[in-house]
Amino acid sequence: MPLLEISDLTVDFKTGGGQFRAVDGVSLTVDRGEILAIVGESGSGKSVAMLAVMGLLPWTATVTARTLAFDGRDLLTLTPRERRRLVGKDMAMIFQEPMSSLNPCFTVGYQIGESLKVHLGLSKSERRQRSIELLDAVGIPDPERRLSAFPHQLSGGMSQRVMIAIALACRPKLIIADEPTTALDVTIQAQILELLVSLQRETDTGLVLITHDMGVVAETAERVSVHYAGQKIEEQPVAPLFEDPHHPYTAALLAALPERATGKRLPSIPGVVPGQFDRPPACLFEPRCRFATERCRTKAPPRQGAIAGFALCHYPLTHGRPIGHPHPEGREVAA
Amino acid sequence: MPADRMPAERTAAAMVEPKAPPGPFAAFFRDFSENRAALVGLILLGLLVFVAIFADFLAPYSPIEQFREFTRIPPAWVEGGNRAFLLGTDEIGRDMLSRLIFGARLSLFIGLSVVVASMAVGIVLGLVAAFAPGWPSIVIMRAMDVILSVPSLLLAIVIVAIIGPSLTNTIVAITVVYLPYYVRLVRASAMQEKTRDYVTAARVGGAGTLRIMFKTVLPNCMAPIIVQAALTISNAILEAAALGFLGLGAQPPSPEWGAMLASAREFLQSAPWIVTEPGLAILITVLAINLVGDGLRDALDPKMRRS
Numbered sequence: 001m002p003l004l005e006i007s008d009l010t011v012d013f014k015t016g017g018g019q020f021r022a023v024d025g026v027s028l029t030v031d032r033g034e035i036l037a038i039v040g041e042s043g044s045g046k047s048v049a050m051l052a053v054m055g056l057l058p059w060t061a062t063v064t065a066r067t068l069a070f071d072g073r074d075l076l077t078l079t080p081r082e083r084r085r086l087v088g089k090d091m092a093m094i095f096q097e098p099m100s101s102l103n104p105c106f107t108v109g110y111q112i113g114e115s116l117k118v119h120l121g122l123s124k125s126e127r128r129q130r131s132i133e134l135l136d137a138v139g140i141p142d143p144e145r146r147l148s149a150f151p152h153q154l155s156g157g158m159s160q161r162v163m164i165a166i167a168l169a170c171r172p173k174l175i176i177a178d179e180p181t182t183a184l185d186v187t188i189q190a191q192i193l194e195l196l197v198s199l200q201r202e203t204d205t206g207l208v209l210i211t212h213d214m215g216v217v218a219e220t221a222e223r224v225s226v227h228y229a230g231q232k233i234e235e236q237p238v239a240p241l242f243e244d245p246h247h248p249y250t251a252a253l254l255a256a257l258p259e260r261a262t263g264k265r266l267p268s269i270p271g272v273v274p275g276q277f278d279r280p281p282a283c284l285f286e287p288r289c290r291f292a293t294e295r296c297r298t299k300a301p302p303r304q305g306a307i308a309g310f311a312l313c314h315y316p317l318t319h320g321r322p323i324g325h326p327h328p329e330g331r332e333v334a335a
Numbered sequence: 336m337p338a339d340r341m342p343a344e345r346t347a348a349a350m351v352e353p354k355a356p357p358g359p360f361a362a363f364f365r366d367f368s369e370n371r372a373a374l375v376g377l378i379l380l381g382l383l384v385f386v387a388i389f390a391d392f393l394a395p396y397s398p399i400e401q402f403r404e405f406t407r408i409p410p411a412w413v414e415g416g417n418r419a420f421l422l423g424t425d426e427i428g429r430d431m432l433s434r435l436i437f438g439a440r441l442s443l444f445i446g447l448s449v450v451v452a453s454m455a456v457g458i459v460l461g462l463v464a465a466f467a468p469g470w471p472s473i474v475i476m477r478a479m480d481v482i483l484s485v486p487s488l489l490l491a492i493v494i495v496a497i498i499g500p501s502l503t504n505t506i507v508a509i510t511v512v513y514l515p516y517y518v519r520l521v522r523a524s525a526m527q528e529k530t531r532d533y534v535t536a537a538r539v540g541g542a543g544t545l546r547i548m549f550k551t552v553l554p555n556c557m558a559p560i561i562v563q564a565a566l567t568i569s570n571a572i573l574e575a576a577a578l579g580f581l582g583l584g585a586q587p588p589s590p591e592w593g594a595m596l597a598s599a600r601e602f603l604q605s606a607p608w609i610v611t612e613p614g615l616a617i618l619i620t621v622l623a624i625n626l627v628g629d630g631l632r633d634a635l636d637p638k639m640r641r642s
Contacts, residue, residue, distance in 0.1 A: 056538055059468060080543075088541035101532040105554035115540045166540070 001072060002029040003174055003206045004053065008066040011045070011052050011230075015060070020276045022048045022061075024230040030174065033204040035197070037221030037238070039212055039253070043273045045230035046210045050176045054093055055083050071173060089119040092167035094196075096179040098159035102151035108135075108162050109147030112169055119170045134165040139195060157188035161195070168199060174206040181216065193220055214257055218242060226250045229273050229284040236309040246309035246316040248289050283314070291315055291322045366634040373630020379623035387440040394433035395421075398590040402428040407606045425595070425609045426602055434590035435616050441591050442572050442620060445506055449571035450564045452510040457517025458560070462548045464518065465525035476522070479515035487512045488577055495583045502591075505584040509574050513567050520563055524556035558635045565628035569621040576617050592617050 011023040023045040030036050038046045052063045053075065068075045070091060078086065095101045103111060112134060113127040122130060128147070135143035138161040151159060160180065167175055177196060181189035197220050200207045209221060217224055217238065224241045226234040226249065234247040245251040252269045254260060261267065271288040280286050286296040293314075301314045308316040308323075315322035368374050386393055406428040408417045416423065422431040464475040482490065494508035528534065529552060537551045578584035579593025587594060592613040599609035 054539060056535060084541040084543060086541075088539055091539075093536075093539045095532045095536060097532050101536045103533040103537070103551055103555070118541060163536070166536070 003032050003034075003071055004028070004030040004208075005067055005069045006049070006053065006065065007068075008064075009049060009052060009068060010064045011048050011057065012062045012064075013060055014062075015276065017276055022230055023052065026227070026230070026232045028225055028232070028235075030206045030208055032173065032206055033200075035200065035207045035209060035220055035222045037209045037211060037217045037224045038227060039214065039217055039224060040227035041212055041273060043229070043275075044227040046227050047178050048230075049227075050093075050178060050208060050210060054087055054091060054176065085119070088115055089170045090173045092170070092172040092175050094160070094163050094167050094175065094177040094180045096182050098156050098163055098183060099151070101163050102154075102159055104151050107148050107150055108154070112147075112162070112166050115166065115169050130169070131165075134169060135162070137168070137199065138162070138165045139191075140165075156184050157192065160184060160188075160192055164192070164196065164199070168203070171203060172205060174208070175200065176208045176210070178210045179212070180209075181211075181213070189216075196220075214254065215259075226253070229279075231284060231312060232310075233285070233312045234309045241309070244317075244319055246304065246311040246318070247285075247313050248291050248315075248317060248322070249285050250309075250311075251317055251320065252288075252290075283312075285313075291325055293326060363634055367630050370630040370633055372626050373633070376623045376626025376630065379619065380627055383439055383620055383623065384443065386436055387443045390436045390440050394430075394436040395419075396430040396433045398429065398434045398437040399588045400429065400433075402430070404428070407602065407609070409606070410608055413608075422612055423606075423608050425599060426606070431609065431612055434595060435592075435612060438590040438592045438595065438613065438616065439620070441502070441585060441589065442575065442617070445502070445509070445575040446568040446572040446624070448506050449509045449513060449575075450568050452506070453513040453517055453567070454560065454564050456510070457514050458521050458553065460514070461518040461521025462525055462553065464522045465529060465552075466544060466548055475518065479518050482511065483515045488574065491574060491578060492581065492583060495578060500578075500583045500586065502585045502589065505575055505578050508578070509571050512574065513571065516563060516567070517560070520559055521556060524559055525552050528552045528555045562628060562632040562635060565631045566625065569624040569628070572617065572624070573621055 006029070007027040009023055009026045009028075010021065013020045013022055026045070026049050028036065028038075028049075038049075040046050048057070048061075051057050052061070053068065053070070055075070055078075057063065063076070065076060070086070073086070075083070102108070109128070109131050112131040116122045116127045116130055131147055132143045135146055140146050140158060140161055146154075151162075154162065160183075164180075175196075180196065181192050184192060193216060196207065196209075209216070211217060221238050223237050224235065225232055226241075226247065228249050234241070234245070234250050236246070241250065242254065245254055249269075252267070255267045256269065258266060269288055274280060274284060274287070281297070282299055283289070283292070283296045283301045286292045289296065295314055299314070301312050304311045304313065304316045308318075311317075315325040317323070367377075402420075402424060405417065405420065405424050407426055408420050408424045408428075409415050410423040410431075411418055411421050413423075420430050420432070422435065424430055425434070460475050460479075464472040485493075491505075491508040491512050494511055495504055498504045498507065525548075534547060534551055537547055542551065575584055575591070576593030576596070579591045579595075580597040582594075582597060585591035585594050587598065595613040596610060599606070599613075603610050
């Protein structure tokens with residue numbers, strides 16, 4: 001049984017212009033000790049899907065799913081009280097902006113101790129002991145002194161380490177990291193990722209890494225789920241994904257990596273993610289896709305099998321060639 | 336050249352000595368006392384508080400004791416003054432100094448209790464309005480709009496007229512008048528803080544709504560609330576004096592400054608000190624509190640802080 005099982009998750013937001021579907025029929029599973037990366041550009045519903053799992057969406061959102069289960073418990077029917085007991089203890093989350101994720105009014109030690117007190121019921125000296133252990137584990141020098149530091153006295157990298165320490169405080173089974181390195185500079189990014197992965201290995205937790213940095217994905221993830229406009233469009237283990245992307249969007253994303261560029265100019269994907277009012281009728285990627293045909297404009301694409309990376313496409317690619325496309329000649333992806 | 340080397344050695348020794356960083360209170364006081372006017376205000380206010388607390392020992396007479404043979408005696412330094420009554424006596428022979436000293440107690444008590452009451456109620460209502468979407472928020476905020484749309488003194492008069500004139504009712508009325516400012520302030524800053532990541536992080540940690548309201552968000556909204564409180568005290572004192580002047584506040588024998596002004600109105604020509612002295616007392620008190628409030632705002636506002 002997987003640790004986290006999501007099937008057919010849909011999130012709708014009530015907005016001024018009517019219902020807006022931010023997440024559309026997403027299915028995912030995460031096992032114990034596994035690292036799943038969710039990639040996609042801004043607005044593709046990656047964060048919203050994970051916020052829905054944690055129950056952190058505002059009241060304007062409607063969440064529906066066939067199954068939304070964590071460790072054998074149905075998250076949809078949980079009462080708020082039960083959810084609070086579960087979230088934070090067995091499921092933890094790390095945010096994008098470390099500088100604003102810590103409460104500026106309280107010391108680091110107090111904030112780490114809070115969840116230890118509530119979820120594990122440790123005494124004051126035990127909490128202090130465990131907080132020092134945690135700060136030590138995330139690589140903060142002189143942890144005893146840092147306990148009485150306020151968030152504004154820490155740098156971004158230090159704050160993110162503290163956030164990781166808080167996330168790990170109750171030995172969770174699943175950590176969701178929402179772009180944990182976006183706000184940090186490159187050298188710190190590598191350190192934080194390394195730290196996350198090594199701690200994840202040690203404690204055998206599941207890790208969901210939300211990111212739009214393909215470099216981060218290649219370095220850390222085991223399995224990758226590519227999202228576009230609220231839909232999961234492809235899912236593959238990391239090596240085959242980089243080798244042979246099956247969805248044209250994934251192929252275009254990978255082709256846009258500077259490391260893979262061959263010509264003078266970096267290839268890019270024209271256009272933007274469709275919003276509330278310019279949603280294409282059938283395939284959501286069709287307006288930006290170089291393989292789009294009349295069929296893509298009229299008929300919603302089917303979900304392909306495991307061999308084609310569960311791609312959501314009429315003409316999944318194999319080694320850059322669209323299968324079943326009426327005019328496959330000369331349409332190889334630049335990469 | 337030993338004389339020349341001495342100072343150099345001394346500074347070197349001073350630099351070696353580890354300098355502890357200033358504690359939060361010391362740092363606050365350093366920022367605060369940078370504003371000279373605020374420091375003067377603080378000293379004046381300290382003096383007033385001292386006088387109010389030890390009124391029983393400082394006042395030469397009881398505030399309601401009447402010396403019938405000494406009515407309308409001018410202050411001691413004016414011709415015809417009496418050394419026994421430093422600031423003179425009023426129309427029925429009560430010692431002005433004693434009355435002013437006991438009046439300070441009343442005025443500060445009114446100011447403080449109004450601020451505490453409207454702050455406490457305002458914080459609760461404001462947080463509820465910020466955290467409960469839909470009708471609770473609408474009901475609270477529209478009610479506050481209604482209160483704000485009536486001129487404040489008029490509203491206080493109406494409330495006192497309904498529940499009857501007395502000191503306690505004055506406090507209740509002024510509390511209601513000042514409530515909307517707190518509710519709006521708290522709601523605005525809570526709404527702003529609520530969207531920050533650390534609040535979501537607290538929810539991830541399993542915190543309930545009440546805990547997030549009072550423990551996570553409220554401490555981060557306190558700075559503007561404290562400043563508002565400091566600035567409201569003086570307004571509350573003024574408003575209480577105005578109500579007293581209109582005969583709707585503290586009732587006659589009690590030495591409330593506004594009531595003193597009102598009862599001495601007719602002697603403005605013949606015995607001006609009876610009117611001037613309580614007026615000056617109000618002026619000094621309000622000025623001192625406003626100066627302290629300004630200094631407080633400057634010291635608490637992180638944007639105006641140096642380092």
